[in-house]
Amino acid sequence: MPAVEGRAHAKLEVPPPSRFADKAFEWLTLAMALAVVLLVILVGWQLARGSSAAIQKFGFHFLATSTWDPVAEQFGALPFIYGTVVSSLIALLIAVPLSIATAIYLTELAPLWIRQPLTSLIEMLAAIPSVILGLWGIFVMIPFLRDYPFPFLKKYLGWSGLFTGPIYGVSMLAGGIIIAIMILPIITSVSREILRSVPNLQREAAYALGATRWEVTRIAVLSYAKRGLFGAVILGLGRALGETMAVTMVIGNTPQIATSLFAPGYTLASVIANEFTEATTDLYLEALFEIGLVLFGITILANLIGQLLLRTLKTSSGTRGA
Amino acid sequence: MMALRHDNHSWRKIKSALASALSMLAAVLVIAPLGLVFFYLLQKGAGSVNWHFFTQLPKPVGEAGGGMANAIAGTGELLGIASLIGIPIGVLGGVYLAEYGSARSNWWLRFVADILNGVPSITWGVVVYGMVVLTFKSFSAYAGGLALGFMMIPLIMRTTEEVLLLVPNGYREASLALGISRWKTIVHIVMKTASKGIITGILLALARIAGETAPLLFTAFGNRFWNRNLAEPIAALPLQIFSYAISPYEDWHRQAWAGALVLVVGIFVINVLVRFLTRDRTVRIL
Numbered sequence: 001m002p003a004v005e006g007r008a009h010a011k012l013e014v015p016p017p018s019r020f021a022d023k024a025f026e027w028l029t030l031a032m033a034l035a036v037v038l039l040v041i042l043v044g045w046q047l048a049r050g051s052s053a054a055i056q057k058f059g060f061h062f063l064a065t066s067t068w069d070p071v072a073e074q075f076g077a078l079p080f081i082y083g084t085v086v087s088s089l090i091a092l093l094i095a096v097p098l099s100i101a102t103a104i105y106l107t108e109l110a111p112l113w114i115r116q117p118l119t120s121l122i123e124m125l126a127a128i129p130s131v132i133l134g135l136w137g138i139f140v141m142i143p144f145l146r147d148y149p150f151p152f153l154k155k156y157l158g159w160s161g162l163f164t165g166p167i168y169g170v171s172m173l174a175g176g177i178i179i180a181i182m183i184l185p186i187i188t189s190v191s192r193e194i195l196r197s198v199p200n201l202q203r204e205a206a207y208a209l210g211a212t213r214w215e216v217t218r219i220a221v222l223s224y225a226k227r228g229l230f231g232a233v234i235l236g237l238g239r240a241l242g243e244t245m246a247v248t249m250v251i252g253n254t255p256q257i258a259t260s261l262f263a264p265g266y267t268l269a270s271v272i273a274n275e276f277t278e279a280t281t282d283l284y285l286e287a288l289f290e291i292g293l294v295l296f297g298i299t300i301l302a303n304l305i306g307q308l309l310l311r312t313l314k315t316s317s318g319t320r321g322a
Numbered sequence: 323m324m325a326l327r328h329d330n331h332s333w334r335k336i337k338s339a340l341a342s343a344l345s346m347l348a349a350v351l352v353i354a355p356l357g358l359v360f361f362y363l364l365q366k367g368a369g370s371v372n373w374h375f376f377t378q379l380p381k382p383v384g385e386a387g388g389g390m391a392n393a394i395a396g397t398g399e400l401l402g403i404a405s406l407i408g409i410p411i412g413v414l415g416g417v418y419l420a421e422y423g424s425a426r427s428n429w430w431l432r433f434v435a436d437i438l439n440g441v442p443s444i445t446w447g448v449v450v451y452g453m454v455v456l457t458f459k460s461f462s463a464y465a466g467g468l469a470l471g472f473m474m475i476p477l478i479m480r481t482t483e484e485v486l487l488l489v490p491n492g493y494r495e496a497s498l499a500l501g502i503s504r505w506k507t508i509v510h511i512v513m514k515t516a517s518k519g520i521i522t523g524i525l526l527a528l529a530r531i532a533g534e535t536a537p538l539l540f541t542a543f544g545n546r547f548w549n550r551n552l553a554e555p556i557a558a559l560p561l562q563i564f565s566y567a568i569s570p571y572e573d574w575h576r577q578a579w580a581g582a583l584v585l586v587v588g589i590f591v592i593n594v595l596v597r598f599l600t601r602d603r604t605v606r607i608l
Binding site: 102 | 349351429451509530
């Protein structure tokens with residue numbers, strides 16, 4: 001008996017756990033978490049450092065001139081900025097209505113049993129690598145567009161000036177369509193999260209007033225979620241601006257500013273992908289780094305706005321719920 | 323008056339049904355590309371996936387046959403290097419977010435991690451080119467792995483945080499009450515409980531970067547032979563698919579489809595594995 005008591009007493013004598021190990025572990029995890037901050041700084045710094053001579057030489061003309069002639073060392077990024085903006089806008093025009101309607105279907109209108117399988121299918125679409133979509137674009141989508149929809153558009157909408165000129169298949173429009181496919185899953189899944197976060201009380205109130213299913217969605221859900229859905233669209237835009245492989249494979253890679261969407265175009269991301277390893281002079285490489293800097297700048301901006309819209313929504317709905 | 327109200331009501335019902343039908347059509351259009359891509363991958367790729375594809379090197383132009391053995395191995399090696407960078411940093415960073423950080427600092431860290439997730443993948447290629455390739459004057463497997471590893475960090479950090487937060491606080495309290503130190507509680511109790519979820523996050527991150535091409539174009543660069551030294555250029559499946567797809571040769575197109583099929587199947591196998599791992603969880607981490 002006394003021996004047992006002795007042991008119990010001895011156990012209490014065990015020193016408290018080491019404060020040092022605890023602190024060390026906390027600092028270690030903090031250092032790892034700060035890696036994300038360091039990475040953002042690293043990206044900005046590397047891109048700025050890599051393009052410093054080009055920035056000094058060209059100044060703002062880089063963004064405003066449209067001659068891209070590596071042999072003469074004339075570098076203007078305007079055709080790429082134009083191509084990136086136009087192809088992303090086409091993509092948004094196609095993807096936004098489809099994605100938001102799908103998100104509405106998934107959260108409000110679809111029968112319950114179909115929701116989970118459909119969500120899984122959309123996740124699978126998101127998992128298809130860009131390069132594979134590009135491969136499909138080259139060999140399946142481009143020939144199809146060239147033979148059927150493009151001649152049709154030319155015949156009936158050619159007067160608008162957007163659908164004129166020779167049809168090669170590879171074009172700004174094809175680039176926009178392939179980007180649309182790439183950003184469908186992200187806009188759909190973010191919108192779905194937004195719609196799911198709308199409190200059920202909203203819906204019940206509208207139902208109680210005798211609203212139909214669509215009226216509930218339009219009045220109680222969509223008006224509540226407007227801001228978040230806008231955030232989802234902006235996040236999609238961020239993805240569209242930076243999309244690289246699939247676009248590079250179908251947009252035609254010609255630095256020009258053409259009104260017709262049938263004409264080949266070029267994007268910021270594509271010119272980096274195509275010409276980076278061919279950059280023979282220092283200035284050429286610097287110009288490509290500067291294109292990278294421009295691309296980084298606009299995608300960061302889009303993501304910043306998109307994330308802020310989603311976050312402020314979360315806090316405001318939280319207080320409203322309370 | 324009565325009739326009018328009745329008409330109005332049925333019109334509202336028709337509108338509601340119309341909205342349902344249109345949104346269903348949208349959903350069908352959204353998943354249509356998935357079906358189309360799969361159909362053509364099988365139709366054009368399945369015939370060329372054979373034993374040689376997995377065991378042989380690419381043949382020179384003009385010679386039929388050959389495979390992508392080096393590219394498959396290369397993708398594996400690149401994912402390995404990326405994991406060495408992405409997993410420890412991502413997981414431990416996630417631990418900080420879930421276990422230590424204050425609400426305010428966490429808001430910022432999450433915000434930055436989400437912004438980082440939106441950085442175009444080609445940007446990582448340019449950055450690592452500047453950091454590694456210019457410094458060592460050579461494309462290398464290390465450079466490619468580093469670019470992919472950077473992309474993994476925010477992905478893993480966010481999923482790790484989410485699953486750690488699912489561990490009930492009672493576990494932590496019980497362990498601390500027994501006099502176990504905080505870091506041991508986190509490693510042996512919290513992380514162990516959430517280990518399936520952490521692994522799920524890692525697998526999802528790997529599936530996400532396995533098909534990345536843009537960050538490898540001027541880091542790993544590609545190689546038509548076996549890589550004997552990680553400080554030299556290395557082949558990768560997505561790179562090989564890209565260079566074959568834009569080549570003018572019929573036989574290479576065939577191989578590109580085969581490579582694409584193998585890559586997609588690999589990625590989907592990981593995704594199914596994830597579903598298997600998370601099947602008994604009430605909360606899906608997706």
